[in-house]
Structures are given as C-alpha cells and as structure tokens.
Amino acid sequence: MIRLQVNGKVRDVDVDPDTPLLWVLREQMGLTGAKYGCGIGECGACTVHIDGEAVPSCTVPAGEAVGRKITTIEGLSGKAAEVLFRAWTQGDVPQCGYCQPGQIMQAAALLSTTPKPGDEEIEKAMSNVLCRCGTYQNIREAVQKAAKEMEP
Ligand code: FES
Numbered sequence: 001m002i003r004l005q006v007n008g009k010v011r012d013v014d015v016d017p018d019t020p021l022l023w024v025l026r027e028q029m030g031l032t033g034a035k036y037g038c039g040i041g042e043c044g045a046c047t048v049h050i051d052g053e054a055v056p057s058c059t060v061p062a063g064e065a066v067g068r069k070i071t072t073i074e075g076l077s078g079k080a081a082e083v084l085f086r087a088w089t090q091g092d093v094p095q096c097g098y099c100q101p102g103q104i105m106q107a108a109a110l111l112s113t114t115p116k117p118g119d120e121e122i123e124k125a126m127s128n129v130l131c132r133c134g135t136y137q138n139i140r141e142a143v144q145k146a147a148k149e150m151e152p
C-alpha cells in the first residue's frame with residue numbers, strides 16, 4: 001500500500017511501488033486525462049506535475065511520488081491554468097485532442113515558473129510534448145496569448 005497526494009487529496013492505493021505513476025492515476029484513481037503514448041518518456045502525453053514540475057508520469061515509479069504533490073489535468077487550477085484554458089478554447093487548439101492534456105500541463109508548468117516566457121523558452125518547453133496532428137502552431141500561439149494574460 002502506498003499513499004499519494006493527488007490533486008489535493010490523499011489517496012491510498014494497493015500497488016507495487018514500481019508501478020508507473022501513469023497507470024496508478026489512470027487505473028487505480030480513474031484520472032484518465034494523462035494519456036499513454038510511448039511509455040518511455042519521449043512523447044509527453046502522460047505529463048503531470050510533481051511538486052509543480054512537469055514530468056512524464058510513465059517514467060516515474062509510483063513509490064517515488066510518495067510525499068510529493070501530484071497534479072493532473074483534472075486538478076489543474078490557478079492563474080496559469082485559467083489563462084491557458086481560455087487561450088486553448090479561443091484558439092480552438094486541439095484536433096484529435098489526445099496530446100492536449102500533456103500540452104496544457106507542460107505549458108502550465110512553464111507559465112508558473114516563467115510568467116513571461118520568450119518564444120525560445122516556449123519552444124523549448126513545448127518541444128517535450130509531441131502532437132501527431134501537428135497542432136504546434138496553434139499551441140505556440142495559445143501559450144503566447146496566455147503568457148500575455150499572465151501579465152498583471
Ligand atoms: S507516454 Fe509518457 S512520455 Fe510518452
């Protein structure tokens with residue numbers, strides 16, 4: 001049994017501590033926003049926040065997340081989330097949508113630490129999440145728009 005703190009709630013789950021966090025979130029907790037893409041930390045579809053940092057949850061053994069603050073797209077909140085959700089909707093960003101939770105989690109981590117990112121910083125951060133539908137231009141524009149709204 002391990003105890004995880006996810007989206008502000010403490011949850012006890014009966015899993016092997018080596019189980020990838022992604023599977024615990026999806027299978028044990030029913031949080032299916034984080035998606036399975038590659039399973040090897042390459043595509044970013046499974047991105048969640050651990051202590052505010054964007055990480056591919058397929059590469060993190062659940063046991064390593066014990067005692068840390070895990071946030072999934074279902075629990076994303078705050079100013080960065082607000083402006084990103086708005087920019088994503090207004091920009092009509094998704095196509096199939098599969099990669100989009102990962103994209104938003106990556107963007108939220110960026111804006112939380114760097115409220116006014118330059119184009120290069122956006123490019124670098126967002127290159128961690130792949131999109132098979134090629135929505136990259138829409139994503140970059142939405143992050144730029146959201147970043148502007150972060151300004152006081
Ligand atoms: S499924 Fe985790 S990085 Fe691809």
Ligand code: FES
Nearest residue numbers: 097099131132133
């Ligand atoms: S919107 Fe389809 S994979 Fe990104």
